[in-house]
Amino acid sequence: MVATKPNLIPIAKPLLAQEEIAAITRALNSGWVSQGPEVAAFEQEFAAYVGSNYACAVSSCTTALHLALLAVGLQPGDEVVTVSHSFIATANAIRYCQALPIFVDIDPQTFNVNPQHLEAAISPRTRAILAVHQLGMPCDLKAILAIAQAHGLPVVEDAACAIGSQIHINEHWQNIGCPHGDIACFSFHPRKVITTGDGGMLTTNNPEYDRQFRLWRQHGMSVPDTVRHAAPQVIFESYSELGFNYRMTDIQAAIGRVQLQRLPDIIRSRRALGYRYHTLLSDIPGLGLPTEPQWARTNWQSYAVKLPIGLEQKSVMQALLDRGISSRRGVMCIHREPAYPLGTWSCMQRAACQCPPHSCEMLQESREAQDRCIILPLYPEMTDKEQMQVVDTLKQVIHEQECSHGS
Ligand SMILES: *Cc1c(COP(=O)(O)O)cnc(C)c1O
DSSP: OOOOOTTOBOSOOOOOOHHHHHHHHHHHHHTOOSSSHHHHHHHHHHHHHHTOSEEEEESOHHHHHHHHHHHTTOOTTOEEEEESBSOTHHHHHHHHTTOEEEEEOEETTTTEEOGGGHHHHOOTTEEEEEEEOGGGOOOOHHHHHHHHHHHTOOEEEEOTTOTTOEEEETTEEEETTSSSSSEEEEEOOTTSSSOSSSOEEEEESOHHHHHHHHHHHBTTBSSOHHHHHHOSSOOOOOBOSOOOBOOOOHHHHHHHHHHHHHHHHHHHHHHHHHHHHHHHHTTSTTOBOOOOOTTEEOOOSOEEEEOOTTOOHHHHHHHHHHTTBOOEEOOOBGGGSTTSOTTSOEETTGGGOOOOTTOOGGGHHHHHHHHHEEEEOOOTTOOHHHHHHHHHHHHHHHHHHHHHTTO
């Protein structure tokens, strides 16, 4: 993250204050800075918040996704059904396992997977469904789980953006990460809702998965360093399987524990800002606003609007920036990136697909969302005045650019 420029309304701004600094000091003074008691406490508190039996902290959501996919048994050559319309790490994690992402299109209202396309994408080689809660908006887990169950497939949730988002399921409002699928993966990157600088978390109710995560994140080491350090006898550890260094540090976890305490307030203000955007922007003709399904409560990790047809995304964003307002383009389409040449992915049509690389016609809603959406500033400390400035400037810019196009 770049420090905020003066007079610029930033796209996001992590809420970090004196309490986080005190927590870092506590960790440093403890004499133990790598994965240790602060990580263990953060995990417990995180599990209690989301309502899962287990939570395992790792270095990022990307590494969390990698371990989750390994845990459900992904093998080289397997297929994982997911979306192209996501941050690239979603599909990268599949490729780390030498498996093939099968991309399905999204629902343009929620930017999430359209469950109607799932069936067609499932083949005998499908090993898992990787469901993304894009921009914090819960995806249609009920529909996804029904299809997964019918095919005997595990569901991994990419909940990178979705801490504090809720879904109405089994007659209750439940937090994302309270296991609905098999495993949920969270991110603590500064663009997300709470941050530890970098960091991730895996939640599950499956004790075997949790045991594997703990082994793999620490090189596959049979006896953790914390245990050996505290033991009165000499203990030799062993390494029975291939592991990784995917640990979170105690310094990060100490920050995370404070952030978790702030979370209810953060969610409250993000939701208030999200609703206010909806109200203030609803009179702009042709502007598409994100909608919350009845069974979902988003944390508004990002607020993306779809520009009226005919406007050029980049020039709208430049005009906003010239007037002191930062924005970002809509979520990327992974399959359009050079790192994803044909052969490294397939669309829901799989082998039958005749589309040229990077312009898959089957993923039309995904491409349109990338090309026409812009993400507006939203952060817990945003004032009503700042939000009004964003709204007024956007209205002005849209009006000017529509006129200059001679409509
Ligand atoms: C941010 C993000 C990730 C990656 O998270 P990191 O913690 O930066 O590794 C993965 N998936 C989605 C949907 C994201 O938004």
